[in-house]
Amino acid sequence: MVAPPDNDVLWAHGLHVKHNGSPALSGVSIGVGEGEILAIGGPRGSGKTTLLQCLSGQLVPQRGEVWFHSKPVHTMSPLTRERLRRDCFGWIDPAPVLVPELNAWENTALPLMLRGIGRRQAKATAVEWLERLDIGGCARKRPYELLQAERQRVAIARALAPAPTVLFADEPTAALHRADRTHALRTLTTAARSHGITVVLATHDADTAALADRTVPLLDGRRVKTVHLPPVAETEGRAACSLSA
Numbered sequence: 478m479v480a481p482p483d484n485d486v487l488w489a490h491g492l493h494v495k496h497n498g499s500p501a502l503s504g505v506s507i508g509v510g511e512g513e514i515l516a517i518g519g520p521r522g523s524g525k526t527t528l529l530q531c532l533s534g535q536l537v538p539q540r541g542e543v544w545f546h547s548k549p550v551h552t553m554s555p556l557t558r559e560r561l562r563r564d565c566f567g568w569i570d571p572a573p574v575l576v577p578e579l580n581a582w583e584n585t586a587l588p589l590m591l592r593g594i595g596r597r598q599a600k601a602t603a604v605e606w607l608e609r610l611d612i613g614g615c616a617r618k619r620p621y622e623l624l625q626a627e628r629q630r631v632a633i634a635r636a637l638a639p640a641p642t643v644l645f646a647d648e649p650t651a652a653l654h655r656a657d658r659t660h661a662l663r664t665l666t667t668a669a670r671s672h673g674i675t676v677v678l679a680t681h682d683a684d685t686a687a688l689a690d691r692t693v694p695l696l697d698g699r700r701v702k703t704v705h706l707p708p709v710a711e712t713e714g715r716a717a718c719s720l721s722a
């Protein structure tokens with residue numbers, strides 16, 4: 478076993494994952510520095526989501542190690558990994574997954590309340606984050622009343638509100654059109670930098686990767702030196718939403 482370096486918040490060595498017998502990661506090693514915004518680049522199917530799932534303790538690799546500070550994530554019990562995710566990690570999916578029965582501020586406040594913060598304080602923090610993401614006016618609306626881009630901003634606010642040690646963002650703006658995408662990404666990266674939140678961002682487009690401090694490219698489940706990431710086409714995702722922020 479190789480000892481993880483002290484200055485990495487997350488460190489993984491020799492990750493191997495197969496999904497139903499097909500290799501998704503084949504010997505990937507990676508370190509993420511404290512406060513770093515790291516993009517995991519690569520085309521569709523290159524293993525980005527699988528890598529984020531391993532680093533965040535959602536998936537245990539069949540071989541290899543994952544360390545969070547000095548804690549071995551790969552040998553933790555499912556309950557300990559669940560607590561680690563709840564207390565230290567945030568996650569943003571490509572498309573917003575919100576609780577339909579709760580309004581925007583209640584959805585945003587949910588991870589705070591799961592961490593034991595009282596309702597009043599959780600609401601104040603949630604509303605603050607919704608305002609920072611320019612959707613303060615939507616605080617009392619339920620998900621079905623919101624545009625897709627507004628829902629994704631609620632999901633971003635919900636992930637940032639507890640100020641996680643590490644935020645995992647899996648193609649966080651894939652469902653948005655260009656204007657919304659740029660605004661949401663800039664808000665996300667600015668907020669992460671000002672709060673010292675480490676971000677691991679999976680993306681298959683060059684514009685998104687350009688906002689990171691560093692990009693680790695993947696191809697067919699392996700780290701490669703470079704991979705060509707095309708800028709996102711002007712029209713991609715346009716049908717999904719139209720937000721006037």
Ligand SMILES: Nc1ncnc2c1ncn2[C@@H]1O[C@H](COP(=O)(O)OP(=O)(O)OP(=O)(O)O)[C@@H](O)[C@H]1O
Pocket residue numbers: 496497499500501519520521522523524525526527528679681
């Ligand atoms: N649950 C699963 N069952 C079977 N195969 C899977 C599963 N999840 C991922 N795969 C396969 O593993 C490989 C890596 O997938 P992964 O989703 O990690 O890549 P990705 O780079 O995130 O792709 P995308 O950008 O399309 O999400 C792909 O070939 C994918 O089809």
